[in-house]
Amino acid sequence: MTTSTNGKFDRTPLIAGNWKMNMDHVQGITLLQKLAWTLSDAKHDFGRVEVAVFPPFTDLRGVQTLVQGDQLKVVYGGQDLSDQDSGAYTGDISGAFLAKLGCRYVLVGHSERRSIHGESDELLNRKLKAAYRHALTPILCVGEGLEIRQAGTHVAHTLDQVRAGVAGLTEAQAAELVIAYEPVWAIGTGEVAGPEDAQEMCAAIRAELAELFDQAIADKIRLLYGGSVKASNAAAILRERDVDGVLVGGASLDPAEFANIVRFESHLLTD
Numbered sequence: 001m002t003t004s005t006n007g008k009f010d011r012t013p014l015i016a017g018n019w020k021m022n023m024d025h026v027q028g029i030t031l032l033q034k035l036a037w038t039l040s041d042a043k044h045d046f047g048r049v050e051v052a053v054f055p056p057f058t059d060l061r062g063v064q065t066l067v068q069g070d071q072l073k074v075v076y077g078g079q080d081l082s083d084q085d086s087g088a089y090t091g092d093i094s095g096a097f098l099a100k101l102g103c104r105y106v107l108v109g110h111s112e113r114r115s116i117h118g119e120s121d122e123l124l125n126r127k128l129k130a131a132y133r134h135a136l137t138p139i140l141c142v143g144e145g146l147e148i149r150q151a152g153t154h155v156a157h158t159l160d161q162v163r164a165g166v167a168g169l170t171e172a173q174a175a176e177l178v179i180a181y182e183p184v185w186a187i188g189t190g191e192v193a194g195p196e197d198a199q200e201m202c203a204a205i206r207a208e209l210a211e212l213f214d215q216a217i218a219d220k221i222r223l224l225y226g227g228s229v230k231a232s233n234a235a236a237i238l239r240e241r242d243v244d245g246v247l248v249g250g251a252s253l254d255p256a257e258f259a260n261i262v263r264f265e266s267h268l269l270t271d
């Protein structure tokens with residue numbers, strides 16, 4: 001495998017915006033139009049950086065129409081999916097429905113799903129497999145809370161989540177996987193992990209994946225950092241060797257701010 005100009009392996013950087021429960025289907029379209037317009041300057045190398053948004057489920061049909069109609073170079077995904085494919089699961093959304101709406105990705109195990117909805121590692125492992133059944137690429141979210149960070153057991157805790165999440169995946173599935181390290185204490189708090197914290201954890205995750213699968217597969221898996229990422233702190237994080245992108249919450253609701261994060265990544269690639 002060759003290395004890219006920024007010294008990382010040939011992993012396509014992914015800049016992802018998780019809108020959470022913000023933006024109804026009208027607001028979502030406006031946001032996406034503004035983002036696409038802001039990113040349409042010639043300097044942005046869309047070929048090298050993948051830009052993804054994760055709107056609420058009710059926005060996805062409108063997002064599909066806009067992305068396909070205007071041929072936007074933006075991909076999108078669901079914020080969650082059911083571990084089941086169809087049936088009596090009121091309120092749940094099948095991966096099959098997401099695939100039919102043109103989703104490429106789906107978030108699995110965001111810390112808000114884990115804490116508010118009590119989603120277990122076992123359930124998340126089934127959701128991961130459901131994503132693959134429908135040709136969706138899962139973004140498995142992992143990361144520790146404040147108490148665990150203070151106790152100094154954050155690496156062990158996060159690697160436990162990784163191991164449980166990827167249990168039983170084939171090598172081909174693992175090579176496609178994306179993992180987002182999102183320390184819970186940094187989400188929506190303005191408290192951002194330092195670039196060295198993001199690198200420490202992403203390197204540990206990659207080493208664990210090399211143990212579980214092999215080094216060549218671990219080198220293909222994209223690792224993102226998430227937690228209070230903004231244009232002002234993104235470049236330092238994205239420069240880290242094992243960080244292949246970011247998962248952005250609040251700042252992804254501001255198209256200019258989000259576009260600047262994408263620009264930082266594309267400049268890093270061409271520097």
Ligand SMILES: O=C(CO)COP(=O)(O)O
Pocket residue numbers: 018110182186187188189190226227228229247248249250251
């Ligand atoms: O949870 C996050 C992305 O999934 C991070 O959210 P913030 O960027 O708002 O901290």
